[in-house]
Structures are given as C-alpha cells and as structure tokens.
Amino acid sequence: MIIRFAILPLFLALNLSMCKKQENVSQSSQQAGASSPTPAAASTPVAAAAPKITKPVVDQTAQVIIFCYHRLVDKIRYPGTEITPAAFDAQMKQLKDSGITVISMQDLLAWKRGEKNIPPRSAVVTFDDGWKSQFEVAWPIMKKYGYPFTMFIYTEGVRGGSLGGGEAITWEQLADMRDNGVDIQGHSATHQDLREGHTITLAGPGVKRTRTKLTGPQYEQWMQNEVVGSKQLLEQRLGIKVNCFAVPFGNYNEHVKEIARNSGYEAMFTVYGQPITFTSPMDAIGRYAIEANKPKVFEDAVKMIGTSTGGAAAVAEVGAKDLSTQPADGETVRTALPLIKANLSAIGQIEPGSVQMRVSGLGVVPANFDPKSGTVSYQVTQKLHEKSCSVIISAKSQGKKVEAHWTFGIEEGAAGAATSPIPTPKK
Numbered sequence: 179m180i181i182r183f184a185i186l187p188l189f190l191a192l193n194l195s196m197c198k199k200q201e202n203v204s205q206s207s208q209q210a211g212a213s214s215p216t217p218a219a220a221s222t223p224v225a226a227a228a229p230k231i232t233k234p235v236v237d238q239t240a241q242v243i244i245f246c247y248h249r250l251v252d253k254i255r256y257p258g259t260e261i262t263p264a265a266f267d268a269q270m271k272q273l274k275d276s277g278i279t280v281i282s283m284q285d286l287l288a289w290k291r292g293e294k295n296i297p298p299r300s301a302v303v304t305f306d307d308g309w310k311s312q313f314e315v316a317w318p319i320m321k322k323y324g325y326p327f328t329m330f331i332y333t334e335g336v337r338g339g340s341l342g343g344g345e346a347i348t349w350e351q352l353a354d355m356r357d358n359g360v361d362i363q364g365h366s367a368t369h370q371d372l373r374e375g376h377t378i379t380l381a382g383p384g385v386k387r388t389r390t391k392l393t394g395p396q397y398e399q400w401m402q403n404e405v406v407g408s409k410q411l412l413e414q415r416l417g418i419k420v421n422c423f424a425v426p427f428g429n430y431n432e433h434v435k436e437i438a439r440n441s442g443y444e445a446m447f448t449v450y451g452q453p454i455t456f457t458s459p460m461d462a463i464g465r466y467a468i469e470a471n472k473p474k475v476f477e478d479a480v481k482m483i484g485t486s487t488g489g490a491a492a493v494a495e496v497g498a499k500d501l502s503t504q505p506a507d508g509e510t511v512r513t514a515l516p517l518i519k520a521n522l523s524a525i526g527q528i529e530p531g532s533v534q535m536r537v538s539g540l541g542v543v544p545a546n547f548d549p550k551s552g553t554v555s556y557q558v559t560q561k562l563h564e565k566s567c568s569v570i571i572s573a574k575s576q577g578k579k580v581e582a583h584w585t586f587g588i589e590e591g592a593a594g595a596a597t598s599p600i601p602t603p604k605k
C-alpha cells in the first residue's frame with residue numbers, strides 16, 4: 179500500500195472534488211446503520227442497494243495528442259503546410275496500429291470538464307484554414323477510418339470571402355460536413371497576428387486592403403471582428419455552436435486570450451505540440467502541426483503517448499466515493515466482521531478476471547465480482563483486529579489498471595468478542 183502513495187498526490191484533486199458529491203450517500207448509509215440495530219440491515223445500507231452514479235469517473239491519467247493539418251496535395255510545393263494524401267493516410271493508419279484512439283474535439287472537452295471518459299491514449303485530428311482538399315481528399319480518408327475531426331475556419335478565407343480563392347472550401351461544403359458530424363470551429367476572420375501593434379492587412383467585404391499597425395480603440399474594434407464577429411458568422415451561417423478557437427499562427431498574449439475567453443470560447447489552440455493532460459490549461463492547448471518536410475514531428479508525437487503499456491505509472495486512481503463503497507470512506511462500523519463492497523460500474527467496462535480486493539490485515543481476499551451489477555463484495559469471516567481497516571480494489575478496464583482505496587474505522591469494542599453484532603455461523 180505504501181508504494182501507492184507515490185501516485186496519490188496526482189489524484190488528490192480528483193478525490194477532493196468528489197468528496198462533496200456523495201456526502202448524502204455516506205450519511206444515509208451511516209444513518210441506516212445507526213437506526214437499524216439488526217446486523218442484516220446494518221450491512222445492507224440503502225445507498226449500496228441502489229447505487230446512483232451522478233458523474234462518470236474520468237481517467238485523469240489519459241493523454242491526448244492533437245494534430246493540425248493544412249492542405250493535402252499530390253505534389254508538394256509548400257512543404258511547411260502541405261502533405262501528400264498517401265503520407266496522411268499512412269499517419270492515420272499508424273494511429274490505429276499504435277492503439278491510439280482518435281476522439282472528437284467535443285469528447286476531449288467533455289473529458290477536460292470531467293463529464294466523459296476517453297481512452298488512455300487518444301488523438302484529435304484538426305484541419306486549419308478551410309482548404310477544399312480537406313473536403314475532397316482528407317474527409318474520405320477520415321471516413322475510411324471512421325475518425326471524427328475538427329475544421330478550424332477563418333471566415334474571410336471561405337470561398338467568396340475577401341481572402342477565399344479557388345482552393346478555398348465553400349460554405350456549401352462546410353454545411354455538408356456539418357450535416358455529417360464534422361466539428362467546425364473558429365480560426366478568426368482574416369487569419370493574422372492578433373497581438374496589438376503587429377503589422378496586419380485590413381481585409382473584409384468592401385475594405386480596401388491596407389497594411390497597417392492598429393493600437394488602442396481601433397485595435398480593439400478590429401479584434402472584436404476577428405474573435406467575436408467571425409464566431410458569430412460561423413454560428414449563424416452554419417447554425418452551429420462554436421466553442422474552440424485556433425489562434426492564427428499560434429501567436430497570442432494574455433489580452434488575446436482574455437478576449438477569446440470573454441467571447442465564449444471554451445478552449446484555445448496553438449501549434450506548440452505537446453501531450454494534453456487532464457490539467458493542461460484550456461487557453462493554450464498545443465497541437466502538433468504536421469508538415470511534409472518534418473515527418474519526425476508526427477513520429478515524436480506518437481512516441482510521446484505511444485509507450486504506456488502498464489506499469490506503476492499507468493495505474494489510474496479512482497475516488498472511493500464514486501464507487502459507493504461499503505463501508506464508506508471514513509465511516510466507523512460496529513462490527514469486526516463487515517461486509518466490504520464497492521460498485522465498479524462507474525469505471526466502465528471491467529475485465530471480470532482482473533478484479534482483486536486487498537484488506538489490511540488479511541491480504542488478498544476471495545472477493546466476489548458480479549459483472550452484471552459491477553459489484554465486488556467480500557464478507558469478512560475473520561475478525562479484523564485493528565481500529566482502522568484499509569481496502570484496495572484493483573481492476574483492469576480498457577487494458578488499463580484502475581485502483582481505488584479507502585479506509586474505514588471499527589468501533590472500539592467491536593473487535594472484542596463480546597459485542598460482535600454478527601453471529602458467527604459456528605455458534
């Protein structure tokens with residue numbers, strides 16, 4: 179048990195945040211125990227009989243890599259933003275072969291909010307700028323693999339916009355993608371450095387193209403259109419909700435972030451690739467920009483999360499309160515022969531043979547696991563001698579080891595022979 183303490187601080191936040199949620203459950207089980215003098219009732223509190231899972235337990239050790247692509251062309255002319263369809267296809271296949279699950283952007287955000295679990299090694303695929311090759315070439319490849327993806331669109335760059343030429347995607351194509359579940363998100367109006375005082379080119383419907391540096395109120399007004407106006411245009415034109423913002427060139431500062439945050443963007447994306455963890459800040463999520471002339475970037479990104487195959491670091495700690503444990507964490511019971519129970523269904527699919535229960539003073543016990551209800555239970559048959567008892571439950575879910583541990587107390591005197599409320603079968 180002591181070796182597990184090394185990973186505890188990582189999950190402290192999880193456990194703390196979960197403390198409040200099921201307070202009522204532990205209270206009611208304590209009350210049930212207190213008001214019912216009969217041993218049978220004491221060992222079957224209401225909460226355990228009908229476990230309510232209000233929120234799934236998310237794997238806080240999962241990692242996500244996010245890729246950013248631009249144009250897909252057979253003949254590379256701009257290796258900084260282009261990739262061949264064959265190379266792209268091979269990379270998508272490599273994700274599958276490496277056991278990395280491609281998830282949607284909205285699933286990534288739901289995981290960050292603690293609302294939805296994701297596989298331990300996940301990837302999100304994004305396409306920037308709205309090129310028609312993303313519609314014509316990338317989309318069929320993504321369909322072939324059944325991968326979700328996100329399009330980051332700058333509105334003036336859509337065909338017909340002041341910056342949208344013949345290679346640009348059209349609004350009709352975007353609507354087609356939207357209808358088929360493709361996530362469409364914001365990438366500004368004119369795709370320029372959004373930091374105050376940088377040289378930009380004014381562009382837009384009826385705007386004469388001018389190179390200039392904007393400061394003060396003029397800059398703020400321009401920013402409103404870049405960050406807020408472009409979002410509204412996407413939302414109105416496509417009837418969607420836009421909650422992600424890919425910062426053009428990845429250039430931002432605190433002020434840019436603040437405006438984006440105030441505009442209702444939940445997450446902001448850069449191009450500084452790094453594995454995203456549960457605690458990564460939402461306003462600077464790094465993506466790996468994949469370019470034809472730097473194939474190593476993709477390889478390195480996959481390697482960053484591609485190596486975890488078990489071992490101590492891969493153990494995910496789960497809050498005992500979310501497992502409706504019995505006795506509850508911190509509870510004091512009146513018997514030295516308690517029934518120990520936990521409901522593992524909040525963890526997700528459990529590999530039935532993988533469930534193991536350890537009890538302090540007893541070691542591994544022959545606990546029962548019911549795959550139907552997800553309940554693991556063990557009736558202690560040998561009196562517990564200590565005033566407190568720790569339980570460790572481990573199991574495998576989606577190939578990953580998950581562990582929960584908690585401690586309950588045993589009322590003084592209960593450990594002695596005289597006051598044991600459970601009649602032993604021998605008597």
Ligand SMILES: [Zn+2]
Nearest residue numbers: 306307426427
């Ligand atoms: Zn871009």
